[in-house]
Amino acid sequence: xxxAYIGLHEMGVAHSVEVHIEDELAGGIYGxxxxxxxxxxxxxxxxxxxxKIALVALCRQLHQWGxxxxxxxxxxxxxxxxxxxxxxxxxxxxxxxxxxxPDHWGPDFNVAGRW
Numbered sequence: 397x398x399x400a401y402i403g404l405h406e407m408g409v410a411h412s413v414e415v416h417i418e419d420e421l422a423g424g425i426y427g428x429x430x431x432x433x434x435x436x437x438x439x440x441x442x443x444x445x446x447x448k449i450a451l452v453a454l455c456r457q458l459h460q461w462g463x464x465x466x467x468x469x470x471x472x473x474x475x476x477x478x479x480x481x482x483x484x485x486x487x488x489x490x491x492x493x494x495x496x497x498p499d500h501w502g503p504d505f506n507v508a509g510r511w
Contacts, residue, residue, distance in 0.1 A: 413450040422446035431496035
């Protein structure tokens with residue numbers, strides 16, 4: 397898995413948003429950007445609410461880049477409290493068709509700095 401994600405990162409597809417407190421990794425989220433959809437793979441927290449901060453930062457950045465969907469994969473109370481909505485398979489398929497052109501995977505993610 398590590399090698400696969402390194403390869404996907406080198407292709408400009410796999411990305412992470414990390415929250416650091418001083419020099420400590422406190423939490424984050426990682427996933428894949430294909431077209432204008434971000435597929436969230438996993439979130440983690442070492443400190444209270446760190447993954448929530450990463451998710452909000454990711455959502456704001458994706459909105460700026462014109463993404464139309466962040467796929468949370470499985471609904472859960474945590475994500476629903478943060479504003480996630482469950483959509484039908486048909487709606488999801490329409491989003492995939494509209495936004496996932498494999499010839500244009502991901503925006504220019506070579507953005508320096510911290511969010």
